[in-house]
Amino acid sequence: MCWCSITSGTPGKTRMLGTGMRVYMVVLFCDLALWGVLWGWVCIQGSPNNGGLTWLWALGGLRWAVLHMVSMMTPSGPVVHRWVATHCLLWPIFWSSRAMLQPETLNDTILRPAGLALVTVSAAAACLFWELTFPEAQAGDLGKEEKKQQAKALFFRVVRYSRPDILHLGTAFLFLTLAVICETFIPYATGNVIDILGSKYEHNSFLWAIGIMGILSVGSAVCSGMRGGLFMCSLSRLNMRMRHMLFHNLVQQEISFFEVIKPGDLASRLQSDTNMMGLSVAMNVNVLLRSTVKTVGMLVLMVGISWQLTLLTCVEMPLLAALQNTYNTYCQAVSQQLQDCKARAKELAGSTVGQIRTVRSCGADSSEVYRYEETLLEMHRVHSNKGIASAVHLLLRRIVTITVKVGMLFYSRQLITLNKLTIGSLLAFVLYQKDMVSNLKSLIYAFGSMLNSVGAAAKVFKYLDRKPNQKEAGSLEPAHLEGCVDFRDVTFSYPSQPEKPALKGVSLTLQPGKVTALVGPSGGGKTSCVSLLKRLYEPQVGEVLLDGQPLHLYQHSYLHRKVAIVSQNPVLFSGSVKGNIQYGLQDCTMERVVVAAVKANAHDFICKLEDGYNTDVGECGEQLSAGQKQCVAIARALVRDPCVLILDEATSSMDTNMQQAMQEVLSGKVGQTVLVVAHHLQTVEKAHHIIFLEDGAVVEEGTDKELMALRGRYHRLKEKLFEQGSSGS
Template sequence: GYDKTCIFTALITLVNSLYCNKASRRFTLCLRTFSSSGGLVGLWAFGALRWALHHSITLVLSDGKPQPVLRRWVAVLCLLPPVFESGRMVMVTASTADDLGLVPGPSMVVLALVSSTVACLAWELGFPDDGGNQGKEKKKKQEARAQLMRVVRYCKPDALYLAAAFLFLSLAVICETFIPYYQGKVIDTLSGQYQHNSLIYTIGGMGLVSLGSALCSGLRGGLFMCSLSRLNKRMRHMLFHNLIQQDIPFFEENKPGSLVSRLGYDVDKMGRSVALNSNVLVRSLVKTAGMLVLMLGLSWQLTLLTMVEMPLLTLLQTKYNTYNQLQDCQAQIKELASQAIGAVRTVRSFRAEEKELDRYNQALERMYKVKEHKGIISAVHLLLRRMVTVGLKVAMLFLCRKLISAGQLSVGSVLAFVLFQKDMVTNMKQLVYVLGDMLCTVGAATKVFTFLDRKPDQKEAGELAPAKLQGKLAFHHVSFYYPSRPDTPALKAVSLELHPGKMTALVGPSGGGKSSCVSLLVRLYEPKEGQVLLDGQPLHCYQHQYLHQKMALVSQEPVLFSGSIRHNIEYGLVGCTLEQVKEAAKSANVHNFICTLEQGYDTDVGECGGQLSSGQKQCIAIARALVREPQVLILDEATSGMDINTQHAVQGVLAGSVGQTVLVVAHRLQTVEKADHIIFMEGGEVVEQGTHQELMASKGRYCRLKEELFED
């Protein structure tokens, strides 16, 4: 390793020294005769000869497997002089074979060596070889390109808008590029012999391109914003539609704050990759190409000096753009605040204000540290950028002075070039920023597409929708595990039946499996084993809308939505009339209370029904279930928050109409005693079942634990 490196360095120095000696000069002078264009062909031939010699040395010293960085450095070192001289000959038409600099002096050799090393070093820092991780990085890049192209495909409906936007963008950039050129012409016209017609022509041209730039820029911006708005609307609609179709375990694994962040922030960021970033990208590319042509026409020496600044600033900006960790911190802070504010009653009742404040402060502290780290990186990045910019500006001023003294530049040309150079640096910064931001937006798009592509684990609903439904429910050897507790069975081979026209009560201690049975009946979860049947058919065979039209659930803690009382009662129904809403409210014994309100059925219930008591919310939830006229009615402690009078008023309705299947989960003895069939569950199993009298007579678990289970 180290010995071979020393040998290689010595041989490179020897070859380069031979390149400068007198014999080499005679050899290269002989090569001039091979080309009618002077020594250009000879220079390329000698460069190729040097490259072959250096490359053979690297092959010998590296056992036939040289490192990629070494091969690149040798190629740049040997071919830089002919490339430079070829470019100089093309740009400076007055060049001849005698002033091509075919055989450089020692200073030029050192300069070539240093410049080649700096160029290769910049390349390796910006685009390093990953060794063993090369395959992984290549795969990541391919995935990023695929995601970016997928975002572009989603913009297909806006192709007309985007095409018009890019057209106006190109016209605006072309007009804007010529403004500094005409400004330099005005200065030259005023500084030389005054010619009125020339001045009017120059000012008129500058005004025309300025007006064209302003007009086309306005049209371009409006069209891009319109395209962005349309894309965001479509993506949010698609993502929300897919999220709302997911199964319940998905929402248990993903917090609402994180999903809302993906739905809002990530979709917006993904849209910028096509609309705003494409705008800046195309604008910067077109303008950079145009300015480069005009700058080369003014002075190729100043242009080359300016181009030295671009790779350095690009490298600095690329390294700076790789640091971005604020999104997770912001999502966590939003989630903590949403939880604490949304459950403020629970926080207040348990005196947990200080604890919630501490959690929120810890999240703020984490985000502060991330921002502090990023601020330090930003300060160092800004300092290095300023040092590079100032150093090159000083060098450019000295070169401008030299060119003006030699008569190769005018004052107006210098002014135009300075304006071009400033815009060139700005455009390059924007290009690097956009490339870095597009990588971030690809990351945001990946998160969005992950949710957009996710399919629910739950079985898809079928097409069964019979005109007449009996309402017979049956559990056949049903076993169930919650996704959060995959090793603990919630139900163990449960078999039971619910008959039409009968009221069945599920009773038992907490954790016995009652709520799990209810969750399976309304298809919040799927059984691990066995089947839940409705009229002999598995639940997933029925249409989703049909099933939840014929089956209604009233829980102990019903959820109401912000809006009117009527909106909450008719929630999910299409074409529900006010008369139907009132009839359901009367059956739930809440109509009289609603009539006492100032706005009646149009009264807003507040956030999550916060303007109503728990009993009133239960009454509205019962009305919401009854307005559907369900064939199966499931009541999970549906009257626990009501007073005695209200319970008696709705008891007859909850007992079910003729032919209706009613399932009650209750902890009140009066409700259970009226049930036609009682099922006692404990430990996820059916322990015993029968009527109240039969269970009391059997002296089993139901009888022994009656006092503990029920409150008289």
């Protein structure tokens, strides 16, 4: 009976079932033989009740020691050992509990053959209930055992993150205990009120019983409210800490990480999974402790009312546990599917709404709606399957519960006829029995929910423990930088295409105070050089030096202040113009913002805006024109006073007058080392040094005149651009 939870139809587990049943029968046979010897000795000595509880415990301990030795000599597992302990000690525990509640019952015969047979069945049922509710990995199933250990480690790690809330949680557990005590005794007090009303009525006794019941009810409500509030406060604090730590670690990751992991997945980890992880401590532990303590207390009181009805009620538990365990296993899989569907729907909706201009211009409205509808239909299918399973589970639970209750009521009728049970006691027992089933359901549900939350914690810890796949930034922060940049034999491949080098042994130098232009066809390696200089990636071979020091030796924020970039399509964030220029700087004054805006030729149009520098630029800067956004982006770069300025087609959207006004900034006269990635002839011609990149290698380099004299790749590109410019005009 105890081994049914470890069988699933496979030959290996079927053999395990046969072995377990044989061990079970051997232990039972040895127990019967032992009982025969002990019973004969007791009958010779006298009444078996002479020793009382001491004799009963000694007998139980002796049986446990002998049967445990027998089980150790057989190929049995921990399941059998647990059953032996329950089988031998349940009877002494029952009579000890009954003696505390009803001492006079010890005059009855404590060694009843029928009672002992019922204990044997109850012990097997209890073991079955345990194995179905909290299954363990069996011998040879190392994968499950390893998963179980990992789940325990994850759970206790979550508990460790709750240490700052130890005061809140400790107070919450205190109120939880008080609430459980009050709730446990409410049915007992209700039964006393009914008995007083049904027997000879005494007004004082009735008032006293009503008062006790009222005090317990009010105490339960107050303590439950305090418990819930403190647990929710702890949950909120834990979620805040976990989201902060996770977000902090995510923004430290290398750029290639965000190219592989979808934004919707990261958003789900930050929102849903951190919340589920917090539930494992603040809510599930709350429910587990409350249900466990309340179940034990109610069980003791139920035994005191009627041990026969209590044993009958225990028959219901393994059946409900089996149903609940099956349902929980199914719900865990469905919950994972729902999480994935929600993440896909959120990602799809976010990408469509965020890029609505591109969607509309490509006429992809219908296709995006169809994709979103498909995701919603998949989510609906999963929800429907979960609903059907829930309905079937509820129906089976009701059938089991009603069947047991009918049997209990028939037996209660006999006990009342024999004056062994009162109407009030029966009412109290029914209330306890109802709460017992409810607590059992909550206990198993909380256990399953804890497994789900542990799974969510695994996903959170996966990203929380991840170390950036690049060299750790150093602490170098020199007071002065010349701005000399060297690429020394750099070979680089993007993580998404490791077999296709973007740069092949590139060596080049950017001189301080000079303008260097990178030119060449698309895919030649210009953007890769810019990405390496901004340290968005690390080269596989070679190194990039700034003033003779590798980039990774510089402090992170210092490096990105000294090396600034303005791209062709700059990104502005929702907020004021001032906030976008100051972005990333902690101590930037308004005076520095204005000076940078003047240099970037942005001050005049900013002053003409409705609120000047406090004007909201809208989502992604949509309230500004493309040229205005480039001016603001240039001001954002200049306010950092960089020693290396990277301009990736930074003036492509400006009109002619604005481009001419920017030439002094782009010329390098203000002291910066300027790297220009451009196709505009005017910018390239005035560069001090031009480097032609093709297929990830340096093909030509020199001044404009030197490269034109070579009549090579640069000459042909310039002629082509000149022809395109002439035809366009």
